[in-house]
Amino acid sequence: MLVHITDADEIVRHGEEAFLDERSALLFRAAKSIVIDLSSAADRVSDEFTSAHPEVPWSAIHRMRSVLAHHYDDIQRPVVWDTLVVDLPAVRDALLTSIE
Template sequence: MTAAKDPRPFLAHIAESIEWIERHVAGMGIEDFTENVPAQDMVARRLEIIGEAARNIPQEFREQHSSLAWSNMVGMRNVLIHQYFGIDPNIVWDTVVRDLPKLKKQIAQLRAELDADRGVRAV
């Protein structure tokens, strides 16, 4: 697998962004989030990174792992980038609490499988 076609760095960016979001919204509820513009901005930026990383993962790899919502990740990124003026913090919050926990598990599993294929053991 060439470096240009290697999905691992992009999967790492997704995992890192999910962890960043989790750390910074821990203990928050929807009310806290909708009143905290810096938190909204940080989450939006990290969701943009997730979407951009997903977009850069080779199409063949995405097709082989079609159970992940690649197009939703890219779609959210596009909305956040191009329609920033109409972002609903409630929808962003729903993504954080409903979608990210599942995505975190899926990305961790993919990364573990790729590492196992390379003979790398998790620390």
């Protein structure tokens, strides 16, 4: 899961303006794919681990995947951007804390 968050960091390095630019879909599509892949990775985490680490927002990860995979016409770029810059760093911190 951490590798997916690191990939998301690459997108963030391009900046918010580039991400929100409607003329370019590349960063937006890449971000959606990364979040979906992250959720798929979370699905492979054992129930024992997820139960032992409630600080990781497992349900939120799965909900965002559902939105991105099934409601793609309604997805707003600023929501995905916030996921990249707010939510994924929090997930990273929780994961790193849980494996220490």
